[in-house]
Amino acid sequence: MKHYKAYLIDLDGTMYRGKQPIPEAKVFIDELKFRQIPFMFVTNNSSRTPELTQEKLINFGIEAESVQIMTASLATASLIKEEKPDATAFVIGEDGIIKALEDKGIKVVDKDPDYVVMGIDRDNTYKKLVEACVHLQNGATFIATNPDIKVPTEKGFVPGNGAFATLVENVTGMKPEIVGKPTGHMLYIALEQLGVEPSDAIMVGDNYQTDIQAGIRANMDTLHVQTGVTSQEELRQYSVQPTYSIKTLADWFD
Secondary structure (H helix, E strand, O other): OOOOOEEEEOOEOOOEEOOEEOHHHHHHHHHHHHOOOOEEEEEOOOOOOHHHHHHHHHHOOOOOOHHHEEEHHHHHHHHHHHHOOOOEEEEEOOHHHHHHHHHOOOEEOOOOOOEEEEOOOOOOOHHHHHHHHHHHHOOOEEEEOOOOOEEEEOOEEEEOHHHHHHHHHHHHOOOOEEOOOOOOHHHHHHHHHHOOOHHHEEEEEOOHHHHHHHHHHOOOEEEEEOOOOOOHHHHOOOOOOOOEEEOOHHHOOO
């Protein structure tokens, strides 16, 4: 096994499943700390702020600082701020994306937005989807925090942000710009904060279409763990394989 200077780690399906912890995850993080290897969590979940994600991890016995958590919401806000510093946005999403945008000075509006931003919204309505479609047809730019079609929970798979973004795309014919995984944008921000080159880091995750693809596109080695979305059987269908695949994170340092 190569010695990596930093680990980027997914959350849902890797550290926990919904409200259910994955027991091997704590052991894995404790071992990284023992070996003094820097790490950062990179999550497509746009609903929670880093502080709320930190609380969730602590409840599962995983100690982390909020600055060790990079969300698709933070990356989305950074991208919009770079493109148009005085931008306005119509948002389908929860506190995580709204706070990230407002912290960057991006005004959340209902009328004539520069951007339509879609993140997971568990209070989504037909009315919100209609308004998003109308704004896009009136010239707004379409951005989705992440493309996850399904999300693993303790009850099973449930619709992710990608399912709703695809609906809006099918109606308007406008394809959203994806900020989170599987693009490498969020990973590059995290690696820059850690001060580590992609060739010296590894991306850890359960979902081939998002976590592993993001690592590959960011020119990183990848570690697939079979505790979430992509099973070992499903993994075999892909022509480009992750660098490693293990049953649980307990198998890694062994």
